[in-house]
Amino acid sequence: YRAMAMEIEEKPNITFDEIGGLSTQIRDIKEVVELPLKKPELFEKIGIVPPKGILLYGPPGTGKTLLAKAVAYETNASFIRVVGSELVKKFIGEGAKLVRDVFKLAKEKSPCIIFIDEIDAVASKRTESLTGGDREVQRTLMQLLAEMDGFDSRGDVKIIAATNRPDILDSAILRPGRFDRIIEIANPNEDGRIEILKIHTSKMNLKNVNLRDVAKLTEGMVGADLKAVCTEAGMFAIREDREYIKLRDFEEAIEKIKSKTTPKEEIKP
């Protein structure tokens, strides 16, 4: 049952080339995570301590998990993923132990990237009166902070955390020596969407499709939506027994995906 709360990949197969629209963020992440892992002697010579962890924040489906996996791939590191909400939901009384186990395993499997998704579930601002469940969350957070403080930032374990609610985070986790780099992963702009569409259509047989037109029609969509649009466009072509994909397929796919991902504000009771 542990395996469900913790996912291990010896070597994830994602490269930075497969991530669109995030070149600035990739540069930052490389500097903070990749460089210390690849060239620790550089930091020693200069006499500064590399960060232990970074926090990625932004809407769901923008590529936070992809980024963390790509860092692991590029540094030949193993990858451990834990999900904050699962740490505290399914394993009452087990959260703190699981955190301990994750860090222990990371040391054994180092170099290693620990990816903590939905960190807000264990690290939101403390409430005034603590109920039983909250106290459990508190214990899990305390263990996480203790583990982070306990390991050497010059070692080869790095932590990447992700959230889409940075506003509710407990400031304790943002203190120096913990997650001291915060990187925003925002919705892609038009150029970013073109890059993402290029990645997801690279193996598709397009005919007279200008991806800028598709990008213009997908304002507000994130990487995960764009991937779905590409797959759906391909399905429209298959349904019509065509071996190529045309702009009309994309237009129909966009309509379909948009109707599935109606923003919350528009859903009226």
Ligand code: ATP
């Ligand atoms: P969540 O916050 O829900 O965990 P996330 O930000 O971690 O979301 P991912 O799981 O990385 O999002 O993205 C989901 C899928 O969407 C990816 O596997 C990928 O196929 C596609 N995708 C998302 N963002 C990008 C991107 N920037 N470039 C290319 N593909 C992307």
